[in-house]
Amino acid sequence: MTEPVLIANQLNKTYLSTAGVQQEVLKNLSLSVDEGEFVAIMGPSGSGKSTLLNILSTLMQPSSGSVMINNKNILQMNDDAIAKFRGQDMGFIFQNYNLIESLTVQENISLPLTLQKVSPKKVKDAVQKVAQLLHIESYLNKYPTELSGGQQQRVGAARALVHNPTLIFGDEPTGALDSENAREMMNYLTQINDNEGISIVMVTHDAFSASFASRILFLTDGQITKTITRDNQSREVFYQRVLSELGNFN
Numbered sequence: 001m002t003e004p005v006l007i008a009n010q011l012n013k014t015y016l017s018t019a020g021v022q023q024e025v026l027k028n029l030s031l032s033v034d035e036g037e038f039v040a041i042m043g044p045s046g047s048g049k050s051t052l053l054n055i056l057s058t059l060m061q062p063s064s065g066s067v068m069i070n071n072k073n074i075l076q077m078n079d080d081a082i083a084k085f086r087g088q089d090m091g092f093i094f095q096n097y098n099l100i101e102s103l104t105v106q107e108n109i110s111l112p113l114t115l116q117k118v119s120p121k122k123v124k125d126a127v128q129k130v131a132q133l134l135h136i137e138s139y140l141n142k143y144p145t146e147l148s149g150g151q152q153q154r155v156g157a158a159r160a161l162v163h164n165p166t167l168i169f170g171d172e173p174t175g176a177l178d179s180e181n182a183r184e185m186m187n188y189l190t191q192i193n194d195n196e197g198i199s200i201v202m203v204t205h206d207a208f209s210a211s212f213a214s215r216i217l218f219l220t221d222g223q224i225t226k227t228i229t230r231d232n233q234s235r236e237v238f239y240q241r242v243l244s245e246l247g248n249f250n
């Protein structure tokens with residue numbers, strides 16, 4: 001039986017506006033993600049997707065509720081333990097890549113390992129391996145500004161993967177890509193999910209990207225109002241299903 005890598009229980013999040021008005025953005029939301037699962041989170045703008053992802057990935061605290069990752073309660077860890085945990089167990093892929101312009105591609109990808117004080121030889125080997133997988137070996141010595149958007153996105157993905165995380169979080173990982181690069185990124189995520197058993201939790205508004213997931217959670221007003229699973233359907237058939245579900249929502 002597969003074990004859950006992530007269990008979120010009864011999450012609530014309330015923001016206080018500058019005018020002092022409280023807004024409940026997540027409402028008693030619970031979910032779990034199994035080892036090796038690929039989960040997409042969809043929903044209308046403002047439904048709480050990014051807030052949920054930020055809480056699941058330790059970047060934000062909920063108002064109440066708990067989050068367990070690999071059997072550890074991440075809300076009870078101190079800042080040092082959280083930083084170490086993020087560095088070792090999690091990978092992040094964002095829409096805007098978050099690459100550091102003054103560092104080369106090689107240095108950007110190395111960052112999670114350098115921060116963990118891994119030996120230079122091991123860092124080099126790990127970067128080579130991930131660069132091969134993502135077909136970016138030829139521009140390891142370039143700077144991010146010399147690359148196209150799709151290339152930068154692949155470098156961001158390489159950095160998310162270089163330390164062998166057990167869980168990858170993506171916030172609109174194909175948001176800035178054209179359709180060809182989006183397809184390539186999703187094929188790549190599918191490959192690491194299938195071959196390395198890395199679990200993926202991804203927020204997207206894009207039906208095409210979501211159709212690569214094995215399960216899709218639809219969020220409305222801070223609650224999961226619908227879940228669909230791909231089971232043994234082809235991606236193409238699942239894509240049609242996602243489109244029709246989105247039609248029901250909009």
Ligand SMILES: Nc1ncnc2c1ncn2[C@@H]1O[C@H](COP(=O)(O)OP(=O)(O)OP(=O)(O)O)[C@@H](O)[C@H]1O
Nearest residue numbers: 015016017025043044045046047048049050051052
């Ligand atoms: N830091 C914050 N302070 C106050 N309100 C916030 C904050 N972050 C988000 N919100 C509000 O919480 C609600 C949910 O925002 P969130 O970004 O989680 O939604 P989303 O589903 O990811 O939206 P989108 O698809 O537009 O990115 C919105 O109404 C937003 O204005």
